[in-house]
Amino acid sequence: MQTHGFTLTAEGPFDFGASLRFVEDWPATAALPSDGRALRFAYCAESDWRPIGVTVTGAPGGVAVATTRPAGPGIRGEVARILSLDVDGTGFAKVAEADPVLGDVRERSPGLRPVCFWSPWEAACWAVIVQRSSMLIASRIKQRIAERHGARVDVDGHAYTAFPPPVSLLDAGGLGLPAQKEEWLRGLARAALDGVLTTEHLRALDPQDALAELRALPGVGPFSAGLILIRGAGAPDAFPGDEPRLFAILREAYGLPEDTTATAYRRIADAWRPYRSWASFLFRASTYGTAGDRPGR
Template structure:
């Protein structure tokens, strides 16, 4: 990825938080690389080199700054890479705890290992293994500094099955051992035994602005009974999101709170053995809250539209609410066909409580894990409040998922929508809405959505709502962020005296 040295220089000298995580500054005289917001005295321009990722800087021989902590920087936007194949490979690498071999990764992508190496060299400048090792070492550093997990558990959580290999990779990047980093932590206790009953806290940084109250409000209206909950605080910024989860065989509860003064979210993870899934859990949450979005770039593009500009003035930190699991969310999208948000949420809650697994969360609360496709293989859905036709659609979708006919790793919007609409009872609205929220595809656009059509009709002053054809024509100028535009259109209804339903 190419960087403009002039822009990078201006951003680091201004310590502009909008550029945090978008590039890193390596200082030749000290051998250290930093975030653009590093509080240290800025080095002379002739002594710096700019890198697009922390992995590139580390593999160029620079060690991470212990003051600004590159491990805590927000990630790059998902559309930042030129190659969708590389982006898909990175997503697969980050989804699992352990590393994939180049051959396994290439096979899942449907290309040769030689071509995969070529793509990584062209677009990132590193091999897949170098990216994996550096990202996992940075993640391990954050656990060493922010938690009291034993070092062996941290090595496992970071994807290393060998403590010796973990120590070797970590020392090569940080030029100190994990034990030395742990000793440097000012808050470390004399007794480092980890109590399983206590949560593990991890932190997710973002580039401001972030509309946390707006995100919580969106999730609160759709919270699955027994699975999700939005806990109100004294102020909207103090609200907490909570949900049960099952991830790679581990189950637990997570609670997410906002720390606006530090531009980050604090995630408290409860559950025995959940330390092993902290890395993929972190990646899921970054997508759920859309933390890697470039709000400034999105706003700059969409505000040329008068209607969207009006909403952006109220909500400059727009984020696209994602989903914990695409299978779960696709079911919810099917439930939501032609009914209200509240009704769809009620039906989804019935499915969770009828077919899901119950367990006692820390504190004694009884929670539910949303059922998997395998657990729903024999469900007939006839007694949950949907029509027979809708029940058949749900059965077809579950069966297609179990057969592997629905590819939730599909990076192409049109291909994914074609897979979905090939199933009986699933139309363009369901496919695009699933792509928009279930897969966080930024250009998905459910053009036939009633809320979108009402919003466009009101804006034009027409007595009738707009047509899907008119919505698609208007949305052409919003590419590649039509999903964000859809969200803003739904929000525009709340700014009017009369509000419409939005999913």
């Protein structure tokens, strides 16, 4: 099969190997095979909702990308967003140096940048599927939905399944989810087709306005809204208002008491501007074993 190639250059430190190691440990990508050298996946491009296969390998100063169909500016921008290469990271080191706790976490994996979901739409669906479920079970359900309703794409001689586009889930039933979650997914599909669940729309808003708009969507609470904005749209400078797991990590890292308020966490995060999302990601990633020694998966 003919492939089409382009390169993406990082502004500031970037370690593609660290991104690969994160993907190997991230439950949302548990179904992806890995050879430790390339990131391969299939998804429905947000620019046109058509399936496309992608292979990413490391290159001097960035990455080399091969796609299964021609990649215009839209798709190039999406791949850049997925690897956070659409953000100038040259100032992040200075932010980390000013906060010794963050600096220690970054020092263990200095070139790791947030790895995002293939689209805000897919991030929103994951947020609904994983509610009141283990990440392992959620990953299996998401993969099953992709196999039933998504497209299969040949990537480097192997079949990869793309999670279905919004239009495919508008009237879909029998997804293996409770009726309420299936209704929420249909509502999210309508929002995506209306342009609400898109990177362009969400990144154009002030982070607090974007979070508020996302919380108004079906099945989306404070945690899910932060996930969609930060790990879906790839907004580099947002801080989730309510994420118990992140708060617990910060309590341990900064030696904070159990009754620390959300305002106090936001005050800590204010020192990370304009990279609040990146700093939050590094703290979470440290529990996956990506930064530093990696425990068994």
